Amino acid sequence: MRASAVVKNLKDKGFRITPIRKQIIEILSEDRGPLTSLDILTIIHKTGKKVNESTHDHAIGVSSCIRFARCNKTTVYRQIAFLLEQEILEEINLGEGKNRYDLVENKAHHHHLTCNNCGVIKDLPLEDNDFLQSIEKNTNFRIQKHSLELFGLCLGCQK
Amino acid sequence: MRASAVVKNLKDKGFRITPIRKQIIEILSEDRGPLTSLDILTIIHKTGKKVNESTHDHAIGVSSCIRFARCNKTTVYRQIAFLLEQEILEEINLGEGKNRYDLVENKAHHHHLTCNNCGVIKDLPLEDNDFLQSIEKNTNFRIQKHSLELFGLCLGCQK
């Protein structure tokens, strides 16, 4: 599983593995598309409730469950900051007035197609090196980062 | 001048021309680069003061000056919304947690190069139609809008 590889990597680097840190990595590795901090917090809260309701034992354990239920937005923001520093996440801005986060991991650099009608966000892998190099030549800028976001209608929403 | 053409166009379409509306158009037509709502408000306030301090008569007039000095952020936001509807402005998001606005007018569609060191924002005219068409073919999306923002170091900041 992708999440456990990320966790192992962090542990090897000497970082602490807390239930919330692990859970955020797991949530983002489920590939629901780039999530906001509130998306993440809401999923953590739900996970806490679900596990609490079930009478069976569960991989997550009761103590983690209690902590998921109480998880605070500050913690989510701080974990996001940590995971960004570790270059495990990428910050994505679709002009919504809030950020989204995508697991980088072994996925190559990519962009997004957002449907203006149904909101679905599709990955767009795109080899853009030639493109960027020609801009560097023409402008004398040294390009360090770029963001390309496309908006339109997905096949289903074109009617 | 570019600003007066925009104003005339609005007048012809039957929209009211208020001092603040006109001033915002003028500020943005001075090409200081894409401005935030606060940038705009601050410049309006300064203009009010400057004109007030000067003892000479001035193209702007005293009554406009008083209104510039009192201009409220709500008004700026509402003018921005109006000018966006009229497709006079374009909204630009550089991932700063706030929007910037650029006059569209007769300037062609373009992108931006932002210097990570000194913050300068340079226009980047870029013919990207072929590029977009090939994405449409490969993805079955119909693309309606796109944003491409580049970040790096300007010539001066490359040391």
Add this chain to the structure above:
DNA sequence: TGATCATATGCAACTTAGTTGCATTTGTCA
């Protein structure tokens, strides 16, 4: 298995961008 200690967490209070409702003012046109 504890004790230790740096790191992670929860909570409350704060900042900043942007929005809304409402009373008042003003640009336009007859």
Add this chain to the structure above:
DNA sequence: TGACAAATGCAACTAAGTTGCATATGATCA
């Protein structure tokens, strides 16, 4: 010069994100 719709100011609000501080906890070692 009215009349009236559109524009404005102000205050109160929302939502994303940040900060300080007291408490809790994961990893390490005895």
